[in-house]
Amino acid sequence: MSVTTSTIQAAASFQQAAPNAPYVTPTQGPDGLTFTAQPAVATLNAVLLATYTIAASGTQSINLNSFNDAFKQAVTNTKAIAFMFVGIGNLAKVKLEPDSSNPLTWFFAGTTPSVTLQCGTGGCCFMICDGIAATLSGTVANFKITNTGSATLTLNVFALVGT
Secondary structure: OOOOOOOEEEEEEEEEEOOOOOOOOOEEEEEEEEEEEOOOOOOOOEEEEEEEEEOOOOEEEEEOOEEEOOOOOEEEOOEEEEEEEEEEOOOOEEEEEEOOOOEOOOOOOOOOOOEEEEOOOOOEEEEEEEEEEEEOOOOOOEEEEEEOOOOOEEEEEEEEEEO
C-alpha cells in the first residue's frame, strides 16, 4: 500500500513572564516555532511504524531499506526523508547511532557519531526531516538503538521512506 498524503510537523510553543512588582507582570507570547513539510508521495511512498521494547543495555537494529509495512507488505526503499522516535521509560536512555552492519550515517558525522537522550518521567523525542532525501541501499540501511539506561525502554518509531 502506498502513502496517499504526507505532512511532517514539529512545533514548540511557550509564553514567558518576568516579575515586575509592584507593577503588572510583563509577558511575551504565547509564541512558538513551527515547521511543516509535505514530501512528495509519488516517491516518498512508504511508512515504517514500529514499537520496540528494549531492556536496559539492550539494542535494536532499525532497517529503513527493507521492512514490512503496517499492512504486512514487504517494502524496499532507496531514500528516506524523515525519521522520528518517541521513547518512554523513566531512567531509560536512548542512544541512536549508525549500526555496525550496513550503517546508515545520514545526518551523522565524525568517527563515533551518536545522539543520546534521557527519557526521564516525561519521555523523550527525536525527529529529523531533511530537505533532500538520504540514499538507502542494502549496504546503507540501518540505525542502532541502545538503551544505555537502567530501566526498560518503549520506543515508538516512524520513518517516511520511498523509491
